[in-house]
Amino acid sequence: MDEKIATLKKWVDESDNIVFFGGAGVSTESGIPDFRSVDGLYNQKYDYPPETILSHTFFMRKTSEFYKFYKDKLLLEGAKPNKAHLKLAELEKAGKLKAVITQNIDGLHQEAGSKEVMELHGSVQRNYCMKCHAFYDFAAIKEKVNEAAEKYKPGDADYMVPKCDKCGGIIKPDVVLYEEGLDGLTMQKSVQYIQNADVLIIGGTSLAVYPAAGLIDYYRGNKLVLVNLQPTPRDRYANLCIAGKIGEVFSQL
Numbered sequence: 001m002d003e004k005i006a007t008l009k010k011w012v013d014e015s016d017n018i019v020f021f022g023g024a025g026v027s028t029e030s031g032i033p034d035f036r037s038v039d040g041l042y043n044q045k046y047d048y049p050p051e052t053i054l055s056h057t058f059f060m061r062k063t064s065e066f067y068k069f070y071k072d073k074l075l076l077e078g079a080k081p082n083k084a085h086l087k088l089a090e091l092e093k094a095g096k097l098k099a100v101i102t103q104n105i106d107g108l109h110q111e112a113g114s115k116e117v118m119e120l121h122g123s124v125q126r127n128y129c130m131k132c133h134a135f136y137d138f139a140a141i142k143e144k145v146n147e148a149a150e151k152y153k154p155g156d157a158d159y160m161v162p163k164c165d166k167c168g169g170i171i172k173p174d175v176v177l178y179e180e181g182l183d184g185l186t187m188q189k190s191v192q193y194i195q196n197a198d199v200l201i202i203g204g205t206s207l208a209v210y211p212a213a214g215l216i217d218y219y220r221g222n223k224l225v226l227v228n229l230q231p232t233p234r235d236r237y238a239n240l241c242i243a244g245k246i247g248e249v250f251s252q253l
């Protein structure tokens with residue numbers, strides 16, 4: 001076993017207060033595209049750049065265009081939790097891991113069995129009517145998008161737009177779009193977990209995006225672990241830096 005992974009294993013074995021902070025890299029190993037990597041959504045061709053489509057203004061003004069993109073790129077089925085998701089769920093169950101804080105919106109941590117998951121950017125698994133706040137799950141919104149694709153033609157305002165059964169309002173994913181703020185309670189709880197953590201493991205994120213990147217500054221311990229394929233701007237602050245895929249590293253713990 002690699003010496004660095006052996007150190008991580010020792011820290012994990014000895015601790016009952018581990019917190020994990022994860023980014024897109026955790027999900028790319030499950031086949032979900034990374035928004036910001038070279039191969040990610042940002043470099044794919046569309047009528048508008050993804051950061052425009054995934055903005056609050058765009059959602060409100062061009063809802064049909066938003067859902068066309070959303071259906072293709074974010075309502076992805078078949079992605080399964082990988083070794084990293086499963087190991088984290090196992091550590092929580094064993095009473096060693098306190099929480100997972102994630103920038104991902106796919107719900108794979110919960111699918112793997114994790115209970116305490118701070119979803120900084122929301123989740124495609126939750127959707128609400130904008131008028132009456134009725135809840136719709138992933139399957140329900142997917143079905144409604146498909147129904148609206150059959151009922152209307154491309155170019156129609158309602159093409160692919162999911163509507164509420166109860167009031168006819170437009171359903172919006174509980175995902176933090178550009179121009180929208182992060183949920184205050186989720187941020188507050190994430191800060192608390194990080195402040196109190198013994199071991200903080202950060203994986204699959206370049207740590208380039210604030211405010212998520214700033215959360216790490218709240219850590220007060222001396223077991224800060226960074227696991228990432230590429231170097232990050234925070235490598236020099238870490239007590240342990242492991243260059244590798246998060247799933248492969250976690251499968252050795």
Ligand SMILES: [Zn+2]
Nearest residue numbers: 129132164167
């Ligand atoms: Zn409604």
